[in-house]
Amino acid sequence: MKLRRRHLIGSAAALAGTASLGRLVRPAHAAVTEFRMIEAGGPSGDSIEAGYIAPFTEKTGISVVRESPSGLGKLRAMVEARSVTAALLELSSPELEQAKALDLLEPLDWDAIDPLPMFPEARDDHGFGYQYYSTIMAWHPDARAPSTWAEFFDVENFPGRRALPDYAAYILAMAVMADGVAPEDIYPIDLDRAFAKLESIKDHVAVWWQAGAQPPQLIRDGEVQYAVAWSGRVAGQEGIEYSFAEGQLDIAFFTVPKGTNPDEKAAAMGLLHEMTVPENQAVAAGVIPYTGNSPDLDALLPQDNLEQLPTSAQNRAVQVLSDARWWYENADEIELRWQEFKLSL
């Protein structure tokens, strides 16, 4: 508790400090030599460093300082304080929709990005989809392997404790699929049906997790036999089985906060270009098994690893893309129902 508060105050002060300093010493149209980005952190941040920042800095001489974690709260604080200290900020797809509605973002300059071929859904006026990640089922090797959400939710025939996400956005779609809704008919999600299905399983859920590192740890500790997990945390990990079947595919976006210095924004567009280069994406995927936005990526990856990756042709075919628009439009109602459900645990 204390640690967190100190951290928040510290980083807020640091943010404010660097902002005002920057304004004082920056001459009118000086070339940008450095800009900051706020990303999700962890191995994902390391993959950005290795895959995209390294070649970008080599080409342009501009260094990029990473901060983490990201979130709507930070974006709103920066924009409303008129002290924008990062030229790029990572958001999930529903967060992107909400940030647009709250008018917190600058439009991207797609001419300047000049992207190589990329999946169309990764391209947005205000958002650059740079990383695909999946929310999938994982289990202990000793547990009976499920192949559908109906089986995953079937505690009679697939006995064992579960770990489920403490995020409505990563479990409600699975709940309605478990209740018999076909993957192509999920949206709009029937909330009553989804929560009823969760009610039926809640006594078998040992942990509702918040951090992506928890599900693999809980499976290894023997705390649970089955978990819903982010693919990059479980795919290819020793002692954990997983399947992409009926998985939920999501996209992480980079955005430019409203009020970003135009020179920094221009430099940031160059980094986004690097994120469309399939060779760079292959390097990033080597750090964490999440994939980039290039349709040409598969050929560049180690072929025996393709089954670990969210967008390899074989995995993409069995997953459902999350409907960010629906999640955004229903965000308040979903969150209230989620909190009410949690109180009933």
Add this chain to the structure above:
Amino acid sequence: MSRIKLVSGPSGIRFVMPLGLAMLVAFNIPVVLMLAWGFSSPAGALAPWADMIERTVYLRVLANTFRIALICTLVCAVLGYPLAYWLCCLQGRARMIALALVVLPFWVSILVRTYAWIVVLGNNGVVNRSLLELGLITEPLALIYNELGVVIGTTNVLLPFLVLPLFAAMLGIDRRVLQAASGLGAPPGTVFWRVFFPLTLPGLAAGCILVFILTLGFFITPAILGGGRVSMIANMIDLLINRMPRWELAAALSTVLLLATFVCYAFYLKLSKRGAA
């Protein structure tokens, strides 16, 4: 000793001015600004308050927080009272060592201590394994990732906050009063319950309120040991600020929490004054 002149009264204020200013600028003013957020919703000044009352979930989480704080306080009191009493009975080096053991947790990061409970109390933890091997249980007990885990973790962190003031209060009791009681023929049990215990009550109550107030704001412990099933207000406010982001509602909830804490603090002041008198 008499030559040392202590600075007191109005002239001493210049020494606390830097701290006072820092608190004012870095803490008090931001808190007031934060409270103002509760009335700044574009949907109308009172919209978040109406929201909070209409959708009862927020106030129910607050009530749940108070309930857990009460449980933690009671557990701390039941564990802490005998401990403080025992510390009082010890002499010299033994007391120093025992006190050091009580204070020791302060030197270990709260994060480390909280994670340590996973190793101790998890399904594959020391406790469950021992009990399984001894044949006392056939299934691991659910000791963490529930309310019990939160209570254990919180109590562990906060116990010194109760023990230390209580220990000081016990030390301050005039032993001659106890001697007088037994001199007048009271058996030890009566001396304890009718003389010693009532004299420690203000200290105990003050320690309890301190623990209660601190539990209200606990964040990391429920996040790690609650397994996502223990809803507490700090975690709810974090969600509203960082994820939603609905700052107006978060500010309104924080206001309610702050007012509740002030009420508790007023009790604390009253009781600690009585304890000092």
